[in-house]
Amino acid sequence: MEQTTAGPSPELSADCTRCFGLCCVALPFTASADFAADKAAGRPCANLRQDSRCGIHTELRRKGYPGCTVYDCFGAGQKVSQITFGGRDWRSAPPAEARRMFDVFPVVRQLQELLRYLDETLALPAARPVHERARELLAETDELTLGSPEQLAALDVPAHRQRVDEVLLRVSELMRAGAGRRKERRGADLMGARLKGADLRKANLRGAYLIAADLTGADLRGADLIGADLRDADLSGADLTGAFFLTQPQVNAARGSAGTRLPASVTRPGHWTAGG
Incomplete structure (x- = not known):
């Protein structure tokens, strides 16, 4: 029987209306075919407006920013903005706290990506033998995303990713049996x-x-x-x-x-x- 998967949970997709433009500030990019200009990590993109929206959102490809159109934080932006830092905008935060926001964002983004794969695993009937373990890891990973800024900064993401990957590898075997x-x-x-x-x-x-x-x-x-x-x-x-x-x-x-x-x-x- 052909396997199908439903779309990811809304909380595992970017919702820019609940974020303070973190990806447009925290992440660096280099002038290339993907980005029209250099930008250092922690520095706002020149196209970021005061309302945390992109000033050229509908023209990103034409303006030389196709790299922005292929990025998805998997919901990390709104989680860091609204939960980790309680709805506080980096613009009004002390410099040290703003830096913590920018440091924590990519950590949560990695965890949200793992949640995305685990969420999909639970929608795959052929992966039923690992569903119980996947649920355990999903709950554990979600709990990690809710940690304090200090806990998130100290988290060993590669070690946790390795544990999740053991399940994802097994999913691949189950889905591709007889390949x-x-x-x-x-x-x-x-x-x-x-x-x-x-x-x-x-x-x-x-x-x-x-x-x-x-x-x-x-x-x-x-x-x-x-x-x-x-x-x-x-x-x-x-x-x-x-x-x-x-x-x-x-x-x-x-x-x-x-x-x-x-x-x-x-x-x-x-x-x-x-x-x-």
Whole structure:
């Protein structure tokens, strides 16, 4: 039976109306094809308005900021803004507290991403053998996100991620049962690869480098895409039905068409219809 996944919980998606523009301040970026200018960590982006909204949100790609359109904090922004720091804006906070906000934000973002994968795990019938453990880790991870700024700053995220990854690896095995050795492409360097019409059903593409790969018309049904780099990959006409651990930022970074079939866990990016 084909596996399907519902969309992520609203609390695991960015809600900029409840955030103080943390991603536009806390994170650094370098002038490149993704960003039109340099920006240091902790310095507000020149396009950030006083109401914490982006002044060029509808024109980000045209203005040279496509990198912003492929970013998702998985709900970390509103959680840090409204819960960790109780609704206090970094603009009105003392400099030391503002720095703590900026330091804590990427930590919570990593935890929220893990929650996103665990949440999806619980929606996969084939992963039922690990549902109990996934629920335990989801509750534990959520509790970690609610820690104090000091607790979050001291958290060993890699160690916790490793524990979660043990479950996610088992999910991959359960979802891809019977895929065969030829479908093991974990961490593969497939940058610019010509994979037009390729049979990648139930492929293990965890962490694979698919930058600018030609995946037009490829069959990616039931593939494990956790951490796969899909920047500028052409998914036009590809079938990703039932693909799992695929996040919105990955889809946003790729190119696609009206014929691209996506799992229910993600939505079709607006820029695809505009020329991608």
